[in-house]
Amino acid sequence: MGKKVTINDVTLRDGMHAIRHQYSKEQIAELTREIDDSGADIIEATHGDGLGGSSIQYGFSKESEEDIIRTAVDNAKNAKVGVLLLPGIGVIEHLEKAYSYGAQVARVATHCTEADVSEQHIGKAAQLGMDTVGFLMMSHRTTPENLLEEAKKMESYGAGTIYVVDSAGALTMDDTRQRVSLFKENLSSGTEIGFHGHNNLSLGVANSIVAIEEGANRIDASLAGMGAGAGNTATEQLVAVMNRMDISHNLDLYKTMDAAENLMKPMMERPVQIDRLSLTLGYTGVYSSFLLFAERAGKEYGVDARDILTRISEMGAVGGQEDWIVGVAQELAKEKQNA
Template identity: 55%
Template sequence: MKKLYIQDVTLRDGMHALRHQLSVEKVREVAIALDEAGVDAIEIAHGDGLSGGSFNFGFGAHTDWEWLAGIKDVLKHAKLTTLILPGIATIHDLKKAHDLGVESVRIATHCTEADTAIQHIEAAKKLGMDVGGFLMMAHLNEPKKLAEQAKIMESAGADCVYVTDSAGALLMEGVVDRIKAYKDVLKPQTEVGIHCHHNLSLGVANTIVAMQHGATRLDASLTGLGAGAGNAPLEVLIAVLNKMEVKHNSDLYKLMDAADDLIRPLQIRPVRVDRETLSIGYAGVYSSFLLHAERAAQKYGLDTRAILLELGNRKMVGGQEDMIVDVALDMLSNKG
């Protein structure tokens, strides 16, 4: 088996769990620790990608450019990567990140909207970047149709396309079916990636079965730090891969130390499977809706779980965070 490519998302997806309030100094410290632990790529940005800081998504303690500045100079092994969502970040933002040393980027779209990523993928390839296509909320598109979306990203120039379980809603067979569908239509040289959330406690299991069926780029984060119940916990994933004797570059003990010493003390809300985060996976809603739904529930005297389930019934997708208050008000009106 080809040596796995481990991409850490602590400093991007993990931003959601920390309300995007990490300091420049802490980002640098964590990036150095991850690099020394041998991960292959470190993704840094606002939780919603470059230029995600806004009233809608939440403002960061710093700009993406402040978080990214100087990081490339301290990395000895890992690629500096970032993520963009078309409609939020522009090609100008992509070029600015490239000038700061970012050499790899994921272009993220909803699982039915790959065509919105074409110009961004093409622009990144012209800059000589490694490019991943990131099809979010993968559970909302059946395997064959999701693979058709992956093909659009590949045709635009993506080096890798991800099955992205943003809601942590997929069961293991759902992951396998989507990986197989990708392998059926993508070129042999196009890599397949997997990004799993942990809302049903399946983040690691789903990542492993994806790997067993051909995924070679695996996402994870220290302590699982991320939206909802978090991502597949990096240190746990590496421990499992070690027991399976699968080849990778990461040092388990160094990751364990970074998880416990650097990340756990930062957590505002414990990243865990609880009644609210379990409801995200159960309802199949975007993991970053968690804090927004909790705030609306507290303000209007509603049950967070009920809001999340209603969001799932309405098939709300990433980018509609501003609609959560409207949903809560509708529920309040109906309750009255």
């Protein structure tokens, strides 16, 4: 079916959220070797919130940014190593350093209606000769038509690939189809289209396949779905479905299965699965990385974490506003006390 699909593996970036950014250098090296050997095209390796994300607000990573990137670069024989940058968390200097450490792919991520903040970062990545990607997070939060306008901005800044990003795992298949098909019809023929899914509504693989059917040829996935919320599209599941559908790609099914089962699952601190909290994320459309923060605050203040997520959704919180969670938990605890 169409062009060969490029798999961008996010086990070492989105997967950081699920392990509180605590991968060790040894784990990064081992995972990179296995992912590379399984045939992934790009391996993304940074703090879960991207370059510059290691901080009090987002949580400190176990290893330095330089060590994370260099370890991935040193252990990837065939795959390119990529980094994520959210303007405001990461700055151009972080991007230049990542490039000097050997990163070849730069994904610049903004909220779905704020592409204009990415102009300098996308321009710099393109100037450095990196494979430059625009990454429109929380794509369910705006209409397909508005999303296209934001995508056009990123394209004009120099991004060669633009992603529909389902950060909350809230898109249905029709939602995905509408967004990707509009990109395909209206972006330049040379611009590639990507899709990044989360599995909060159990639609990670289904949405990725719909995206491919509509013309996306870069798809994000992670071993055993390792990622924020209910996790990302699981590589081994996606590969099995792509094989059944004769979709062309570079991955080896048995190797991805074995890496997920033997290496990734034993490293998980908390099973990456659809439980009541991760399902609530998809249902209410809340950023997937809010899960562990809401779980902790719920326990600390004696309130239901689902109520925290629902209130956060009503407030319209976006990625980077995790600090709202404690305030919401305190508010709910007070309301409970006064009831």
